[in-house]
Amino acid sequence: MLVREMIKAGEIRLIEAHCMDPWLDAELLYYYLTGKDRVDLFLAANQPVDKELQRRYFDLISQREKRIPLQHITGSQEFMGLTFQVNPDVLIPRQDTEILVEEAAKIIRGDNPRIRQKRGWKVLDLCCGSGAIGISLARVCENIKVTASDYSEAALETAKLNAEKNRVKIKFFQGDLYQAVRKKRFDMIVSNPPYIRTHMIPILQDEVKSFEPLMALDGGEDGLDFYRKIIADAPAYLRKNGVLVLEIGHDQAQDVTALIKETKKFTKVNVVKDLAGHDRVIYTATLY
Numbered sequence: 019m020l021v022r023e024m025i026k027a028g029e030i031r032l033i034e035a036h037c038m039d040p041w042l043d044a045e046l047l048y049y050y051l052t053g054k055d056r057v058d059l060f061l062a063a064n065q066p067v068d069k070e071l072q073r074r075y076f077d078l079i080s081q082r083e084k085r086i087p088l089q090h091i092t093g094s095q096e097f098m099g100l101t102f103q104v105n106p107d108v109l110i111p112r113q114d115t116e117i118l119v120e121e122a123a124k125i126i127r128g129d130n131p132r133i134r135q136k137r138g139w140k141v142l143d144l145c146c147g148s149g150a151i152g153i154s155l156a157r158v159c160e161n162i163k164v165t166a167s168d169y170s171e172a173a174l175e176t177a178k179l180n181a182e183k184n185r186v187k188i189k190f191f192q193g194d195l196y197q198a199v200r201k202k203r204f205d206m207i208v209s210n211p212p213y214i215r216t217h218m219i220p221i222l223q224d225e226v227k228s229f230e231p232l233m234a235l236d237g238g239e240d241g242l243d244f245y246r247k248i249i250a251d252a253p254a255y256l257r258k259n260g261v262l263v264l265e266i267g268h269d270q271a272q273d274v275t276a277l278i279k280e281t282k283k284f285t286k287v288n289v290v291k292d293l294a295g296h297d298r299v300i301y302t303a304t305l306y
Contacts (some may be wrong), residue, residue, distance in 0.1 A: 022063040024048075024072060028079045035083040038223070043088050047078045050092045085224035098154040102180050107172035109234040111150040115210050117298045118265045119154045121290050122208050125261055125301070126159045132288065133303055134259045136205055137161065142255070144195065144209040144248065145169075147234055149177030149188070151208055156186040167191040167198035170233065195244075196251050203257045210265035211244035213237040241267060245274050253283045253304055260304045268296035278302055 019027075025044050032040035049055060051074055054062070067075075081091050089095045089110045095102050097111040098119055104110050121130075128135040138161045143152030146166035156164045166188050168174050174190050181188045191198040214235045219227055226235070237243050245264065252262050262284070266274050275287045284302040292298035 019067050019072060020064055021048075021059065021067055024067050024075060025059075028075065031079050031083055035085070037082060037085065038225075043082055044079070046088060047082065047091070048075060051075055051078060085228065087225045087229055090229060095148075097150045098158070100150075100154060100157060100184050102148050102150050102153075103176060103183065104148055105176060106229055107170065107231060108148040108176050109230055111148060114292050114298055115151065115265055116154075117290060117292050118208065118210060118263065119151055119158070121299050121301060122151075122155055122206065122263045123158050125206070125263070126155070126162055132286075133261055133301075136259075138163070139205040140203075140257075141165070141206045141208060142167065142199060142202075142204040143188075144207055145211045145234075145244070146177050146190075147173050147210075149180045151210060152188055153177075153181055153184050153186050155208070156181075156188060157184060165189045165191065165199060165202070165204070167193060167195075169194050169198075170231070173231070173234075195247055196255055199255065203255055204260060205257050206261045206263060207248070207252055207256060208263040209244075209248060211237070211248060213241045213244065213265075213267045213270060215239065215241040240273075241270060242273055242277065245270075245277055249274075249277045249281060253281065256304050258304070258306060261301060262303075263299065263301040266297060266300055268298070271297035271300065274300055 025048055028044035029040045032043055089104045095104045095111050098116055124130045125133045126139045141162055141164050143166040146152055146168045149166055152164040152166040171192050174192055212235050214237055216236055216239055271289045278284050278287050283305055287302045289297050290299040
């Protein structure tokens with residue numbers, strides 16, 4: 019069997035298993051197994067593959083056929099140009115969340131004229147999961163000190179490993195939302211909280227509903243449970259002119275905006291769309 023034949027056979031099996039992106043996954047598993055890249059694959063496409071490599075490759079294909087996420091098989095996910103360790107204890111970082119990081123970074127660097135500049139920023143990454151948001155901000159912004167919290171101790175252990183791997187210093191705390199940081203105040207609170215409606219979880223992709231942590235997905239009956247708590251208590255944990263930056267579901271901008279306005283403690287609400295044109299991020303600042 020030639021290299022290209024092996025990868026094609028893997029692709030066909032993933033198609034039959036109804037996996038998304040079967041061609042890409044078949045190639046990525048080859049790269050993961052061999053340490054090669056696309057150029058190497060082009061050069062080696064017509065070379066024979068020894069039986070041991072075939073066995074190991076199709077073992078990986080078998081895992082993917084069971085709808086185990088590719089990232090759980092390889093143990094990592096790229097996000098904001100960095101590599102993060104992932105496992106069933108944390109939500110796999112998505113490209114959509116890079117919009118959240120980019121908008122928060124613009125504010126911190128003073129590139130957003132709607133938000134007052136500060137000399138330094140104390141940032142809380144709330145519901146941090148793998149730590150992707152806080153760690154990325156710590157890497158792309160100079161004038162920043164990051165604190166990260168999560169309810170899950172297992173998720174925090176993963177986040178700590180990711181901080182060490184990506185060479186950033188972050189303070190980590192375990193607890194239920196703001197209880198983790200007690201009476202500390204921040205210049206920015208940034209969060210990608212659970213926001214999937216409970217009744218929608220059974221129809222999510224198998225890779226998500228069967229292998230990613232439910233507590234990182236389930237936002238309650240209307241998907242707004244965490245937003246209610248985060249928004250209502252945020253003013254008590256933000257400094258003067260502090261900023262709240264939230265990722266939202268594509269159809270939640272109106273509801274989350276209403277929750278913010280109900281507090282009467284924030285300035286104008288700004289909504290940012292993702293690359294697909296869907297509402298993805300909301301940010302606002304305290305009135306005082």
